[in-house]
Amino acid sequence: MTVYGLREGAPGEIFAVWPAGDAHRVGLLCQLPAEVSLEKAAELAKELTDLSASLWELYAQPPLPPDESADHGGMEATLEEVGEAILIPHLPSIDGSLLMSYDEPVEFAHRVGRVLHAISDRALAEAVTVEVGREINAVRRAGRGDFEGRAAQGVVVEVIDPSPLQVAAADELFHARPLGDVRLWRDVTPAAACVAGVNWLVAAAGVAAEIAGLERAAVFAYADDIESTSVEVPTFVVRGVEAGLTPRQIVVEMLSEATGVREGLTPDPVGLTGLVDAARARVSELPAENREDMLVALLGRLTLLDPARPSRDLLEHILSGLSSCLLVYREHAEETAGDDLPDEDDASAFFLAAVSQRASASREQLLR
Incomplete structure (x- = not known):
């Protein structure tokens, strides 16, 4: 405003x-x-x-x-x-x-x-x-x-359900720069960039997972062991697609939940007890001296995204996830090449070409 x-x-x-x-x-x-x-x-x-x-x-x-x-x-x-x-x-x-x-x-x-x-x-x-x-x-x-x-x-206005034309424009920006283009922040709404970005993130995770011998949703935790990167949100997004949700459904659901939290609502009150039980189970595996602080941190979050800026936060996580996929691909490209090590730029080019091909093949998901 x-x-x-x-x-x-x-x-x-x-x-x-x-x-x-x-x-x-x-x-x-x-x-x-x-x-x-x-x-x-x-x-x-x-x-x-x-x-x-x-x-x-x-x-x-x-x-x-x-x-x-x-x-x-x-x-x-x-x-x-x-x-x-x-x-x-x-x-x-x-x-x-x-x-x-x-x-x-x-x-x-x-x-x-x-x-x-x-x-x-x-x-x-x-x-x-x-x-x-x-x-x-x-x-x-x-x-x-x-x-x-x-x-x-x-x-910069939080639009939860972007127009198909905006999503198509964002998809073209990803085609120009699969790891993210600065124009995603100023030429389209972040929500539209997120819908298109989910398709590219899943494609990138698939390319990285194949060369690393991992499941797609496991790529981000693996990358986090190489260098600090976003894990929880990209993993959630990929699992959502694997469960049969479309990119739009995933984005609208995540943004709606975060917006509700910003307005003082509790997302999924029926499932809230399950979240508490899961948090306590995770904390029980930690050393006793770390449990209290970790429990407070886990229970303090009602949504994966920042409620004050959910669509821009989600886009940041998606772009971080794309970089994570490239990181995993490069590492395993070097391992599988043996003595014939590929140039880092060549590995990146192969990765981006493979991701573009997959994202183009699944583009119809953006229309659903």
Whole structure:
């Protein structure tokens, strides 16, 4: 979301700051009229920040079913109402009552409009109206997969179920760089990159497992003995595919669980006792002096992913898993070559070619 900050001084200024995947961007919204109090300026900045957050939450929500969308009007109808509410906000009646909107972005827009009404400065109102228009346009463009300019916020918003077009675009980026491309962080949503990345991770694990004589899910623990790397999440992902789940199903399930934890929910309350029993069983195998600390660490995690940034965290684990597969492949390529040791670059090239071939063969999984 865009955060609006106040610079005190003469004149004071309001700045807009928004994330863009690789770094934050800053833009000047306006200079404040001298007669606007610091309290009113701060109130305006806060309401604009809340409005931006609600607009990007709207973008992150999955589309409504056709029948519900027809009744509600969908995202586009809400965006239209937001623009109108800035210009014609609900104001308190003579008896002090105030009409409230059930649509959160629209209500926040009315709040912005009421602050502007109280300040009563035409130039400031015009600047804020233009700024809200920019944010609305950014949400619209991000919804179409266009992340240029202000719409770059769309790549850091937690979208649980990405569009097929975004997944296809992420898959093309993996084809260009199978171990990960910097554009995965700025040109597509992380969730889309994760769905495509699961397919490439399973392909890479298969290539590494064959040369090492391992099961696919065992590759990551083996790599961790060579150098520190992600184990639990890549192993979970590969086992999910082996159990018959599609990449999309795995990603949506993991992101939904982490998002629920962020909102204070307990994932799978029925299975929670099983997790506790499993944690206690693992701890019982440790030396007595280490058991208490380890039990606290195990029971403190309700989800495999960071609830504050689940899709980006999952993508980091997937990319770490891909590097682990290459690490295992290189080690065993040297062992099996005997005296005719392959060049490290040659081993990497063979690995990447084999992974690309497998990932292409299973690409239809991304459509399910």
